[in-house]
Structures are given as structure tokens and as C-alpha cells.
Amino acid sequence: MNKRFALIGAAGFIAPRHMKAIKETENHLVAALDPSDSVGIIDSYFPNAAFFTEFERFDRHIDKLKRSGNQVDYVSICSPNYLHDAHMRFALRNGADAICEKPLVLNPWNIDSLLEIEKESDQNIYTILQLRLHPAVIELKEKVNANPNKSWDIDLTYLTSRGNWYYTSWKGDSSMSGGISTNIGIHFFDMLTWIFGGVKKNTVKVNSHDRSSGFLELERANIRWFLSINSDLLPVSAKEAGKTTFRSLTIEDEEFEFSGGFTDLHTLSYSNILNGDGFRIEEAKTAIDIVYDIRNQVPQGCVGEYHPLAKKPQSPHPFKKS
Template sequence: MEQIRFGIIGCGRIANRHAEHISNNGKLVAVCDIVEEKADTLGGKYNAAVYYSIEELIENHKDDIDVLAICSPNGLHAQHSIQGLNGGYHVLCEKPMAINVHDCGEMIKTAEAMNKRLFAIKQNRFNPPVAEVKKLIDQGILGKIYSVQLSCFWNRNFDYYKNSWKGTKDLDGGTLYTQFSHFVDLLYWMIGDVKSAKGMSNNFAHQGVIEFEDTGVVALEFYNGAIGTINYTVNSYGQNMEGSLTIFAEKGTVKIGGQYLNEMEYQNIEGYKIENLPEGNSANNYGKYTGSMSNHDKVYENLIDVLKNGSSINTSSFEGLKTVEIIDKIYRSFE
């Protein structure tokens, strides 16, 4: 396979990040957005064909696009991914994979039926301290995991939600889907699958602006016997405060902290010390707010490796489904 060719569906903020990495790793052939100005701007910047409907893009590019990157609003991920897979493309879907469990299943079934790859984005797995702690868990260095605490304290103000699909039940889905699905993914990846969730939530500071919670407190039980908590809010005053994961295990305690799980904040491990971690990428900066650590370069490197060399996929659609299943359990416990 020569240079891999891409199309992008949805030309908002995150699409610019994708276009940049596509141009470093392959060729951006076409872009699409129903907001014509957004499509024109992105297409013009990368000399790509511009479309205002996904159907038109698929119809015109049957043979010269290999992968569609889905960067549309959360609630459209499933529909657009399925259209792309049925069109004969591999698909790279932004997080969350979808905003309900059923849709994730339909996406996976379509990928299987069309014999195409469906890649899910889980960029926090590449944060150096996260990758290192995962390695220690897999090697048994921490021993049995007893409990875990996930803290997500960010700021999302009125401007963030204003005149946007964000904050709507149908297209956004909820704070855990849009802001913190990467963090929930790490619980699944590092600790294991969740057996039960019980929680409470409230909308304290975003009445009339968002259609769901801005704060939640959750207790979790994992199938492997570990227990844990998630405390999350988008009401951290003025700015993001913390994204942290603390693990209490048989042979050690570790805390990955910073604003985006990007710093090794605490470690006390029997006979072992984590040292000389590489510097991670900076956070995604969207002007008035920042998101998770920007590791889309690693996502694209893996995608190219999988498609060209048959390497193993770093973040599979099955794992994307698992994240949505856990968030679904949490949200059902709020009702």
C-alpha cells in the first residue's frame, strides 16, 4: 500500500488536529461539513476537495480514499461511521465512539460485515506516566489492585457551550462522554471491566445552558474485585485544575496527576522506582479552553502501522464499546 489517503467528516476544532497529522502521515483528499464555511476553510488549507454532505463525498471518492476520520458531533459518530464503513472505507472515529451501547454494537457489526477496520481514539493511553503504570500492572509489579480514585476537575464555562451542539442530550450526550470518556477508558484499560456503578449528579452552574449534569460522584465495583470512585466536575473555577488517577495496590501506591494525567505525582512501590519518563505532548489547546493531552500523532502512527504492516491495533472498537458501556452504567445509576 502506498501513501494512505484520508477524508474528514466534520471540520470543527478537532478536525484541524486530524488534518495536521494526516498531512504528516498520508494525504488528505477530501473534507466535509454541513457548515460550508468550516469545510471551505479546512479544505482550502490542505488543498482537499470540499463537500457539504457525507453522501456526496462518499459518492465521489469510491476509489481514492482509504480511511474516513469521523470528527462530527458525538451523537452523529455512529451514523457517519456506519456510512463510511458501508462506503468501503476504514474508519477512525473520534471519542466517544457513540453515545449509546446499541450504536457501538451496530458500528462493530458493520465493520465486520464490510471487513474494514474501525479505529477508536484513546489518546490518554499514550501519556508517558499512564503507559508506564499500565506496564507495571501488566508485569505484576504492583500486585493485586485494591482500589482506585479518578478525579476530573475541569472548567467549561458558558462560552464553551454557547451556540454549539455541546451541552445537548442528542449530540453531546453528557459530561462523561465529551469531557471525560478518555479517563473512563483508562479505568477499563488499567483496572478492568466495571461490574456495577452507583452515583449522584447535579447541574449546579449551567442551568439553561446544558441538558445534563455538570458534576457527578460515582462508586464503582470492578469484576476483579477492586473498588473505586470517580469525582468529576466542569465547575473548577476559572480554569482546569486536575485530571488524576490514584491506584492503591498490594505492592505499591501511585498517583498520576497534573491537569491531564500527564505527571507522576506520587509513587511508593516495593523494590521499584519509576524514573526518566519522557516528556509528554502538551494539552490540546482550543483557545479559550484546553482538553486532554494531544497524542493524536501516536494514534495515526498506529493506524498507518496497522494498515500497512498488519500490526496490532492500539485502540480497538471493542474497547471503545466498553468505555460507552461503563458510562451507560453510570448514567443509568443517576436516574
């Protein structure tokens, strides 16, 4: 039977992947919400979906559908990070399951509250942890599991350029986004802990408006990591090739390649959820704990184990006087 979906955050960067997943799993988007009306992408998937720019009218519409016997089965949540918690609660109050993008929440204690509400409502909350479904990542996990007594040395580098708009959007406010480590790093931390086990030590070397770096000791890995949105840090080879993103994961000095294979991971995530096998609240907790600890630590600076890029000079905030 086809399921009925509503979507919150329809103008967001990740929303089209959710629309595509709903379409490719042969379900229907019946309503969408976003304060911005730049949502023409909906026409490519569900031109007949009702669209709202005000939450109150969207709320009323979802309630009317429920009272008329046409309630939505799922609410897909692509809104700003700090609103995820409220929007999952909204879904459950309306008798729908929630499918929420990362991070599920910003604060670890919100997990416990959501578990209580989930139990009270008899509805489910699912999250998108798509890297766990990547064939190369699954293969790596199998390799690591075959060597249970080995500890692996890893360097993670992820540079994804963002312009000045970033700092005036909610993403540039760490109270709304969780900062760099949450915005662009949480899916990597989830992947790494899924493969290499729980956290033994989490230290931060650098944490600023445009970069974050630290050292993460897991049960079976020692990880030097560096994340940034500053295009000045891109390797020369990437700049010459006209690329704005650079991603590298080296394991024992060997490059782990997983650049391809991302196209259908949201659709696969949806298929698993619809089959009752999606990722649940508890599975998101470890990565949420990691990024919460990162943004609440005082950076140590470049002492002990640190990523080489952590020593690069800091860039001034474009909109703050030094």
C-alpha cells in the same frame, strides 16, 4: 504508499489534531465536510482539499472519487457524538476504513450493529484511545500489573471551564452528546478500566447540566470521580494562575502526573492504525457501557463513598427558569 483521507467535522475542536496526524504520517486529506465554514485551519495542512458544507454534495464527491478509481482509504470522524454511528456506516459503505473519535457510539447496542456491518463490508473501524499510548499511563499500567493482588484508592477530578455557548450547542443536549460524563470523561474511564480492570459497581452521586460525579469500583481500584464544566469550582490556585482547566488523579494519596506528552498522541494513533495495530470496536465498549449507565441512573446524592466536590452547591442552568 500514501493514503487518501476524508474528514467529517472539520470545524470541530479536535479536527486539527486529525489533520496534523494525517500530515505527519505523510498522507493526504482530499475532502472535508462541516456545516460550518469556519475551517481556515485546513490551509495549514491541506489547502487543496475539497470542502463541503452539505452532506449530500460531500457524499456525491466521495462516490465520484470511488467510481473514478481514486476512492478514499479512510474517513476520519470528528462530528458530534450522536452522528458518529451514521458516519462510520457511511465510511464502510464507501469502501473506506473509519477512524472515529470518542465516544465511538452513545448506546452499547450500537456496538453489535457496527461489528456486523464491519464484517459485511470487509472494512475496519478504529477509535482514538490516545491515553493508552501516553508513556506515563503505560508505566502506571505496568506498575499495577506488577501488584496483581492490590486494590488501589483513587480520586479523579477534572474541571474544564465552558461558557454559556455550551448549553446552546449540541454538547449541552445529553441526547446528542451523552452528557458531561461522556463529553469530558469517557477517555478517563477508558484509561482507568484499561489499567485497573473491569467494572464491579458503578454508582452515580450527582448528575446535572454542569457536573457529574460518582463512585466506580473496578477489579483492582475504588475510584471517586468528579467532572465539571463550571469555572466556579476551579481551585483558587488555578484561578490565580489564569487557568481554566484543572485535572488531578491521585492514587493512594499520591498525585499521578501526566499533564505533558499529549502533543503527538493522535499522530501515534494514526501511525498504529496505518500499521494495522489500531484500537478496534470492542476495545471501546467498557467505557461506553460506563457512561451509558451513568446517564441512565437516578443519582443517589452524597451517601456512602463520594468525591468531596460532589457536595458543592448545584448551579442553576443559565437558560432554564428554576
